[in-house]
Amino acid sequence: MQLISLGLNHKTAPVDIRERFSLTTDEVRRxxxxxxEYAEIEEAVVLSTCNRSELYAVVADGVNAREVACQFFSDLTGNSVEIxxxxYAHEGERCIRHLFRVASSLDSLILGEGQILSQVKQAYAIAREVNSTSTVLNLLFHRAIATGKRVRTETKIAYNAVSVSYAAVELAKEIFGKLNTSSxxxxxxxxxxxxxxxxxxxxGVKKLYVANRHKEKAQEFAAQYKGxxxxxxxxxxxxEDIDVIVTSTGAPHYVVKAWETRRLMTKRKGxxxxxxxxxxxxxxxxxxxGxxxxxxxxIDALEAVVDDHVEERRxxxxxxxxxxxxxIESIQMKFxxxxxxxxxxxxxxRCERIRCREVRRVHAKLPNLSEEEQRAMENMTKMIVRKILRTPMMKLNAxxxxxxxxxxxxxxxxLFKLDLLGETGTSEERHRRYRYS
Structure with missing residues (x-):
């Protein structure tokens, strides 16, 4: 097995590149x-947020993990641009470290922001829905989410932490000063x-307006926030009388176009x-x-917004x-x-099947055994099997x-004639057996 994470984020790619690889939850699910259809990829989870698009995958041994992951990533995003x-690609322990740091908001645009952990949970939930995870990624993401929670509980990294939306408001304040006269x-x-x-x-913003493609949702939103x-x-x-326009839709195209803005600016008279x-x-x-x-x-400009508490979070x-x-050390022992x-x-x-079969034979020969005697036989045979297997299991584990x-x-x-699927099995058969085991 090869564990790999591959993707791009706010540190490696500007927003005009990131947006080409941004995925909706439906696109990820599909x-x-x-x-x-990808025989070499045994498990996968996709994490796509405004600041990152990443693939976490378990790739079969004997193939180029990065090449396989890149192909799936390109097909997933439908983008053939040279990127x-x-x-970046992280394999093995580096992949584990990267995911744990992401879930702990140590790799975020704004250190300590609170949304990334829920986004990691959602990415994992989607993968579970479509059965694209198994033993390895289930273990990895459960531990990553637990790590993120532990970091937020045992440290003050989220104390006074800002979000992207908070940074946007801080940026508006830098430009206009107090917002009590701004709409x-x-x-x-x-x-x-x-x-x-x-x-x-x-x-204390003076007036808040809301525009949404679904009118009822806009009205509900506006009523909630007195807008x-x-x-x-x-x-x-x-x-015409608005000072700041904040855009945060999920539209795949531009909502605000240049020609509309030019027309608006002529009305505003400078x-x-x-x-x-x-x-x-x-x-x-x-x-x-222009x-x-x-x-x-x-969104890239928000990184420059100064936060009074950033040093404390560092x-x-x-x-x-x-x-x-x-x-990381703990999960590596499990892996x-x-x-x-x-x-x-x-x-x-196999041993349990043999035990159950022999117990049934004894019951057939001794139909008058009491319930207490039957329980005693069950317990005795289980202990015999457990003790016989203890040494070989310990040796195998070690x-x-x-x-x-x-x-x-x-x-x-x-020795035990175990029916493990070997090299003679097809990739699909190996894939199914891997998931089952």
């Missing part, structure tokens, strides 16, 4: 449902938009307008930045890294024994990950 210079229009009504609205209201819902299609035409685009893919056409009187900030990150290291588990499981199953592993596995198969 892509993973075709995993059985080698933006991609803001939010495109979108999702989680990010909700967080942005909360931060805006906490800073006003406006028509999505004509939102820019109604933005009054400045600020766009803060926190969507990936981007909602605002980059050409808007229009006189307009300032455009995308100190907490040192403790978080120690927790990650402890969790060490995975290669021997199928043999051990088959040996236990050989895992060593040069003697293959010798012991082969010996077990031969």
């Amino acid at each position: 892509g993973l449902s075709h995993l059985n 080698d210079c933006y991609l 803001v229009l939010i495109f979108g009504a999702g989680k990010m938009a909700e967080l942005t609205a909360e931060h805006l209201l906490s800073h 006003e819902a406006i028509d999505f299609e004509n939102a820019l035409e109604l933005a 009054r400045p307008l600020v766009f803060i685009d926190i969507a990936v893919p981007r909602d605002v056409d980059p050409e808007v930045e 229009i006189a009187g307009v300032k455009l900030f995308n 100190k907490e990150a040192v403790t978080a890294e120690k927790i990650v290291k402890e969790e 060490r024994y995975l290669s021997c588990r199928p043999v051990m499981a088959l040996l236990s199953t 050989s895992a990950g060593t040069q003697e592993e293959a010798l012991y596995v082969d010996a077990m198969q031969r």
